[in-house]
Amino acid sequence: MKIATFNINGVKARIEALLSWLDEARPDVVLLQEIKSTDETFPRELIEDKGYRVETHGQKGFNGVAILSRLPLEDVVRRLPGDEADEQSRWIEATVIGDRAVRVCGLYLPNGNPAPGPKYDYKLAWMARMERRVIELLATEEPLVFAGDYNVIPQAEDAAKPEAWTEDALFRPETRAAFRRLLNLGLTEAFRARVQGPGHYSFWDYQAQAWPRNNGIRIDHLLLSPQAADLMTDVQIDRDVRAGEKPSDHVPVWIELAA
Protein backbone atom coordinates (compact mmCIF):
# COMPACT_ATOMS: atom_id res chain seq x y z
CA MET A 1 0.00 0.00 0.00
CA LYS A 2 1.64 3.22 -1.22
CA ILE A 3 0.52 6.25 0.83
CA ALA A 4 1.54 9.79 -0.17
CA THR A 5 1.15 13.26 1.31
CA PHE A 6 1.08 16.24 -1.06
CA ASN A 7 0.41 19.91 -0.31
CA ILE A 8 -1.07 20.74 -3.70
CA ASN A 9 -1.40 24.54 -3.15
CA GLY A 10 -4.72 24.93 -4.96
CA VAL A 11 -6.20 21.79 -6.52
CA LYS A 12 -7.98 23.68 -9.33
CA ALA A 13 -4.82 25.47 -10.44
CA ARG A 14 -2.82 22.24 -10.08
CA ILE A 15 -5.17 19.63 -11.54
CA GLU A 16 -3.01 18.82 -14.60
CA ALA A 17 0.11 18.44 -12.47
CA LEU A 18 -1.82 16.27 -9.99
CA LEU A 19 -3.22 13.96 -12.68
CA SER A 20 0.22 13.54 -14.27
CA TRP A 21 1.79 12.69 -10.94
CA LEU A 22 -0.98 10.16 -10.16
CA ASP A 23 -0.22 8.42 -13.49
CA GLU A 24 3.52 8.33 -12.81
CA ALA A 25 3.59 7.56 -9.08
CA ARG A 26 0.43 5.42 -8.93
CA PRO A 27 -0.12 5.87 -5.17
CA ASP A 28 -2.89 3.86 -3.56
CA VAL A 29 -3.75 6.64 -1.11
CA VAL A 30 -3.06 10.40 -1.29
CA LEU A 31 -3.51 12.87 1.56
CA LEU A 32 -3.89 16.32 -0.02
CA GLN A 33 -3.49 19.66 1.76
CA GLU A 34 -4.28 23.24 0.78
CA ILE A 35 -6.87 22.23 -1.78
CA LYS A 36 -8.17 25.85 -1.51
CA SER A 37 -11.51 24.56 -2.70
CA THR A 38 -14.95 23.83 -1.33
CA ASP A 39 -16.32 20.28 -1.48
CA GLU A 40 -18.62 21.44 -4.31
CA THR A 41 -15.89 22.95 -6.52
CA PHE A 42 -13.31 20.16 -6.02
CA PRO A 43 -12.53 18.59 -9.46
CA ARG A 44 -13.51 15.13 -8.28
CA GLU A 45 -14.62 13.60 -11.61
CA LEU A 46 -11.20 13.94 -13.22
CA ILE A 47 -9.69 12.03 -10.27
CA GLU A 48 -12.49 9.47 -10.02
CA ASP A 49 -11.93 8.71 -13.73
CA LYS A 50 -8.48 7.43 -12.73
CA GLY A 51 -10.02 4.97 -10.29
CA TYR A 52 -9.80 6.97 -7.05
CA ARG A 53 -12.45 7.49 -4.43
CA VAL A 54 -12.46 11.13 -3.28
CA GLU A 55 -13.27 12.35 0.24
CA THR A 56 -12.94 16.10 0.79
CA HIS A 57 -13.03 18.48 3.73
CA GLY A 58 -12.91 21.78 1.92
CA GLN A 59 -13.18 25.46 2.72
CA LYS A 60 -13.65 28.53 0.56
CA GLY A 61 -10.40 30.20 -0.42
CA PHE A 62 -7.93 28.72 2.04
CA ASN A 63 -6.86 25.48 3.71
CA GLY A 64 -8.83 22.33 2.89
CA VAL A 65 -7.76 18.66 2.93
CA ALA A 66 -8.78 15.56 1.00
CA ILE A 67 -8.17 11.83 0.69
CA LEU A 68 -7.85 10.07 -2.68
CA SER A 69 -7.85 6.27 -2.57
CA ARG A 70 -7.88 3.38 -5.02
CA LEU A 71 -8.84 1.14 -2.08
CA PRO A 72 -12.12 1.21 -0.13
CA LEU A 73 -12.44 3.79 2.66
CA GLU A 74 -14.47 3.47 5.84
CA ASP A 75 -15.34 5.68 8.82
CA VAL A 76 -14.38 9.09 7.42
CA VAL A 77 -13.92 11.79 10.07
CA ARG A 78 -13.74 15.39 8.93
CA ARG A 79 -12.31 17.64 11.67
CA LEU A 80 -9.82 17.49 14.48
CA PRO A 81 -11.71 16.93 17.74
CA GLY A 82 -11.25 19.22 20.70
CA ASP A 83 -12.50 22.66 19.59
CA GLU A 84 -16.03 22.97 18.23
CA ALA A 85 -15.41 26.66 17.45
CA ASP A 86 -12.54 25.92 15.06
CA GLU A 87 -13.83 26.61 11.52
CA GLN A 88 -10.61 25.81 9.65
CA SER A 89 -10.55 22.66 7.49
CA ARG A 90 -7.24 21.05 8.40
CA TRP A 91 -7.89 17.39 9.32
CA ILE A 92 -9.47 14.32 7.69
CA GLU A 93 -9.30 10.64 8.70
CA ALA A 94 -10.38 7.38 7.13
CA THR A 95 -9.66 3.66 7.36
CA VAL A 96 -8.16 2.19 4.18
CA ILE A 97 -9.11 -1.43 3.52
CA GLY A 98 -6.11 -3.15 1.92
CA ASP A 99 -4.59 -6.51 2.87
CA ARG A 100 -4.61 -4.83 6.27
CA ALA A 101 -6.82 -2.02 7.54
CA VAL A 102 -4.79 1.19 7.96
CA ARG A 103 -6.16 4.33 9.61
CA VAL A 104 -4.85 7.39 7.74
CA CYS A 105 -5.05 10.96 9.04
CA GLY A 106 -4.36 13.83 6.63
CA LEU A 107 -3.40 17.10 8.30
CA TYR A 108 -2.57 20.67 7.39
CA LEU A 109 -0.99 22.05 10.53
CA PRO A 110 -1.26 25.85 10.96
CA ASN A 111 1.68 27.91 9.72
CA GLY A 112 1.68 30.08 12.86
CA ASN A 113 3.45 33.17 11.58
CA PRO A 114 3.92 35.83 12.76
CA ALA A 115 5.31 34.48 16.02
CA PRO A 116 4.70 35.35 18.74
CA GLY A 117 1.04 36.30 18.32
CA PRO A 118 -2.48 34.87 18.05
CA LYS A 119 -1.67 32.82 14.96
CA TYR A 120 1.22 31.18 16.79
CA ASP A 121 -1.00 30.52 19.82
CA TYR A 122 -3.46 28.80 17.46
CA LYS A 123 -0.68 26.64 16.03
CA LEU A 124 0.49 25.46 19.45
CA ALA A 125 -3.09 24.84 20.63
CA TRP A 126 -3.76 22.86 17.44
CA MET A 127 -0.67 20.72 18.06
CA ALA A 128 -1.87 20.01 21.62
CA ARG A 129 -5.28 18.97 20.21
CA MET A 130 -3.54 16.71 17.69
CA GLU A 131 -1.54 15.12 20.49
CA ARG A 132 -4.78 14.22 22.30
CA ARG A 133 -6.25 12.69 19.11
CA VAL A 134 -3.06 10.68 18.52
CA ILE A 135 -3.27 9.30 22.07
CA GLU A 136 -6.89 8.25 21.46
CA LEU A 137 -6.05 6.48 18.20
CA LEU A 138 -2.91 4.78 19.58
CA ALA A 139 -5.14 3.02 22.10
CA THR A 140 -6.70 1.10 19.18
CA GLU A 141 -3.31 -0.55 18.48
CA GLU A 142 -4.09 -0.39 14.75
CA PRO A 143 -1.62 0.68 12.04
CA LEU A 144 -1.91 4.50 11.96
CA VAL A 145 -0.43 7.01 9.50
CA PHE A 146 -0.45 10.75 10.31
CA ALA A 147 0.62 12.46 7.09
CA GLY A 148 0.60 16.03 5.92
CA ASP A 149 2.10 19.48 5.89
CA TYR A 150 3.20 19.84 9.51
CA ASN A 151 4.70 23.31 9.01
CA VAL A 152 7.49 22.06 11.31
CA ILE A 153 11.21 21.97 10.52
CA PRO A 154 12.20 19.25 13.00
CA GLN A 155 15.98 19.84 13.06
CA ALA A 156 18.56 22.31 11.69
CA GLU A 157 19.59 19.73 9.08
CA ASP A 158 16.06 19.94 7.64
CA ALA A 159 16.70 23.48 6.33
CA ALA A 160 19.26 24.62 3.76
CA LYS A 161 19.70 27.85 5.76
CA PRO A 162 18.63 27.09 9.34
CA GLU A 163 19.91 30.45 10.57
CA ALA A 164 17.19 32.16 8.50
CA TRP A 165 14.45 30.32 10.40
CA THR A 166 15.40 30.81 14.06
CA GLU A 167 12.53 33.23 14.82
CA ASP A 168 10.05 31.58 12.46
CA ALA A 169 6.96 29.68 13.65
CA LEU A 170 8.13 26.63 11.67
CA PHE A 171 11.38 26.31 13.65
CA ARG A 172 10.88 27.98 17.05
CA PRO A 173 11.78 25.84 20.06
CA GLU A 174 8.14 25.51 21.22
CA THR A 175 7.15 24.22 17.75
CA ARG A 176 9.91 21.65 17.65
CA ALA A 177 9.18 20.59 21.23
CA ALA A 178 5.52 19.99 20.35
CA PHE A 179 6.63 17.89 17.37
CA ARG A 180 8.98 15.90 19.60
CA ARG A 181 6.09 15.28 22.01
CA LEU A 182 4.26 13.55 19.14
CA LEU A 183 7.30 11.36 18.46
CA ASN A 184 7.67 10.65 22.17
CA LEU A 185 4.17 9.12 22.19
CA GLY A 186 5.79 6.29 20.25
CA LEU A 187 5.38 7.51 16.67
CA THR A 188 8.09 6.98 14.06
CA GLU A 189 8.96 9.73 11.59
CA ALA A 190 9.05 7.65 8.40
CA PHE A 191 11.72 9.57 6.49
CA ARG A 192 14.24 9.79 9.33
CA ALA A 193 13.77 6.12 10.13
CA ARG A 194 15.44 5.39 6.78
CA VAL A 195 17.46 8.42 5.66
CA GLN A 196 20.02 10.39 7.67
CA GLY A 197 21.83 13.65 7.01
CA PRO A 198 21.13 17.10 5.51
CA GLY A 199 19.95 18.11 2.05
CA HIS A 200 16.49 16.48 1.98
CA TYR A 201 13.65 18.96 1.49
CA SER A 202 9.94 18.92 0.64
CA PHE A 203 9.26 22.67 0.15
CA TRP A 204 10.96 25.40 -1.83
CA ASP A 205 9.50 28.93 -1.77
CA TYR A 206 8.38 30.46 -5.06
CA GLN A 207 10.37 33.60 -4.17
CA ALA A 208 14.04 34.49 -4.46
CA GLN A 209 14.82 31.54 -6.73
CA ALA A 210 14.65 29.14 -3.82
CA TRP A 211 14.30 26.07 -6.09
CA PRO A 212 17.28 26.68 -8.44
CA ARG A 213 19.34 27.56 -5.38
CA ASN A 214 18.04 24.47 -3.52
CA ASN A 215 17.06 26.68 -0.60
CA GLY A 216 14.51 24.25 0.79
CA ILE A 217 13.02 22.98 4.03
CA ARG A 218 11.58 19.59 5.05
CA ILE A 219 8.13 20.19 6.55
CA ASP A 220 5.95 17.44 5.02
CA HIS A 221 6.06 14.35 7.21
CA LEU A 222 4.53 10.91 7.77
CA LEU A 223 4.36 9.76 11.39
CA LEU A 224 3.65 6.07 11.97
CA SER A 225 2.27 4.13 14.90
CA PRO A 226 4.38 1.11 15.96
CA GLN A 227 2.06 -1.24 14.06
CA ALA A 228 2.45 0.86 10.88
CA ALA A 229 6.21 1.35 11.30
CA ASP A 230 6.64 -2.43 11.37
CA LEU A 231 4.99 -2.60 7.92
CA MET A 232 7.09 0.12 6.22
CA THR A 233 9.27 -1.09 3.35
CA ASP A 234 10.16 2.23 1.63
CA VAL A 235 9.98 6.03 1.94
CA GLN A 236 10.78 8.66 -0.71
CA ILE A 237 10.50 12.37 -1.45
CA ASP A 238 9.36 12.97 -5.06
CA ARG A 239 11.77 15.89 -5.47
CA ASP A 240 11.59 16.01 -9.27
CA VAL A 241 7.94 17.12 -9.12
CA ARG A 242 9.16 20.60 -8.12
CA ALA A 243 10.84 20.95 -11.56
CA GLY A 244 7.59 20.24 -13.41
CA GLU A 245 5.17 22.54 -15.20
CA LYS A 246 3.39 25.02 -12.88
CA PRO A 247 4.44 23.15 -9.73
CA SER A 248 3.22 23.41 -6.16
CA ASP A 249 5.81 24.83 -3.78
CA HIS A 250 5.67 21.43 -1.99
CA VAL A 251 6.47 17.98 -3.42
CA PRO A 252 4.92 14.58 -2.55
CA VAL A 253 6.41 12.40 0.17
CA TRP A 254 5.35 8.75 0.28
CA ILE A 255 5.76 5.45 2.07
CA GLU A 256 5.20 1.86 1.03
CA LEU A 257 3.55 -0.39 3.61
CA ALA A 258 3.28 -4.20 3.44
CA ALA A 259 -0.46 -3.87 3.95
Next chain:
DNA sequence: ATGGTCGATGGTCGA
Protein backbone atom coordinates in the same frame (compact mmCIF):
# COMPACT_ATOMS: atom_id res chain seq x y z
C1' DA B 1 19.97 44.95 2.46
C1' DT B 2 16.01 44.69 -0.19
C1' DG B 3 12.43 42.60 -2.50
C1' DG B 4 10.89 38.81 -4.41
C1' DT B 5 5.92 34.66 -6.13
C1' DC B 6 1.92 32.37 -6.08
C1' DG B 7 -3.54 31.05 -5.57
C1' DA B 8 -8.20 32.40 -4.68
C1' DT B 9 -10.50 36.33 -4.78
C1' DG B 10 -12.97 40.14 -6.70
C1' DG B 11 -12.33 43.40 -0.86
C1' DT B 12 -6.42 41.69 -0.18
C1' DC B 13 -4.86 37.81 2.55
C1' DG B 14 -2.35 33.71 3.56
C1' DA B 15 1.82 31.45 2.76
